[in-house]
Amino acid sequence: MSDQKNVFTEMNGSFNGNDAFQKEGADYFSPEEFSKLANARRSVRKFTPEKIPDNVVEACLDLALLAPNSSNLQTWKFYRIKNEEMKKEISYACFSQPAASTAAELIVCVANPSSWKEHCKQMLQTFKSLPIETPKSALLYYKKIAPFVYTVGPLNVLTPFKWVFNNLVGIFKVVPRDPISSFGLLVWSVKSCALACENLMLAFRSYGYDTCPMEGFDACRVKKAMKLNRNETIVMIVGAGKRAEGGLYGPRVRFPREQFIKTL
Numbered sequence: 001m002s003d004q005k006n007v008f009t010e011m012n013g014s015f016n017g018n019d020a021f022q023k024e025g026a027d028y029f030s031p032e033e034f035s036k037l038a039n040a041r042r043s044v045r046k047f048t049p050e051k052i053p054d055n056v057v058e059a060c061l062d063l064a065l066l067a068p069n070s071s072n073l074q075t076w077k078f079y080r081i082k083n084e085e086m087k088k089e090i091s092y093a094c095f096s097q098p099a100a101s102t103a104a105e106l107i108v109c110v111a112n113p114s115s116w117k118e119h120c121k122q123m124l125q126t127f128k129s130l131p132i133e134t135p136k137s138a139l140l141y142y143k144k145i146a147p148f149v150y151t152v153g154p155l156n157v158l159t160p161f162k163w164v165f166n167n168l169v170g171i172f173k174v175v176p177r178d179p180i181s182s183f184g185l186l187v188w189s190v191k192s193c194a195l196a197c198e199n200l201m202l203a204f205r206s207y208g209y210d211t212c213p214m215e216g217f218d219a220c221r222v223k224k225a226m227k228l229n230r231n232e233t234i235v236m237i238v239g240a241g242k243r244a245e246g247g248l249y250g251p252r253v254r255f256p257r258e259q260f261i262k263t264l
């Protein structure tokens with residue numbers, strides 16, 4: 001295996017000039033506290049009528065946006081449904097499950113893979129406003145590499161070419177194999193959005209509220225009620241509120257860890 005120089009190896013630590021950012025997130029964080037939070041998050045299906053203060057909901061949404069995401073292109077959207085009529089329609093489209101109908105808040109979490117293009121431009125603009133010099137490799141990444149990797153063309157016209165390119169060049173070099181189609185691009189975007197959903201749910205829990213992620217919904221009806229465009233895919237709908245009595249349907253169930261955690 002030879003060491004290949006590429007944009008990833010070159011990116012390391014290459015923002016120069018003012019490295020105060022190196023301290024970001026370096027504070028000690030107690031594993032016990034995190035363990036408490038992760039354990040305290042359960043899917044709660046019944047909420048009391050108590051409202052969640054506006055500032056709490058907004059703070060949780062802000063924390064969702066801190067989730068790691070591919071290429072930092074942030075191809076997600078979080079719709080907080082405040083309109084009561086729309087909320088009723090969405091909760092009906094969630095098969096009227098109590099996790100939706102009793103929720104104080106409904107947040108529709110959306111992946112919009114096609115926003116990568118606009119966000120590449122926005123990233124380049126954002127770099128200009130930073131007080132530190134942007135390394136050439138970062139500029140190259142958003143100007144050339146990301147467009148190369150994420151362009152699939154109308155009706156996936158580039159997919160066969162990308163497949164051939166990856167498989168030929170891949171014999172000799174490390175290449176990004178995915179995404180090569182609009183489906184791959186959707187999977188790519190959904191991954192990042194789902195990570196943000198977990199941030200959102202943990203954030204609510206940290207404020208003493210509970211959540212239920214839902215994919216039990218009629219996507220066509222929800223999209224219609226919200227007038228979402230065809231590039232927007234609902235990843236999940238998160239219901240949030242104060243846990244009602246009987247809100248937990250059962251004890252936590254997980255299969256044995258050996259089944260899923262492997263050491264290679």
Ligand SMILES: Cc1cc2nc3c(=O)[nH]c(=O)nc-3n(C[C@H](O)[C@H](O)[C@H](O)COP(=O)(O)O)c2cc1C
Binds near residue numbers: 041042043236
């Ligand atoms: C993507 C996704 C979709 C889900 N959809 C629903 C749903 O529609 N209705 C529901 O009651 N729970 C739903 N859940 C919650 C799961 O049933 C729950 O996470 C699982 O049973 C584990 O329980 P826990 O979250 O309390 O640990 C969903 C969870 C995820 C991650």
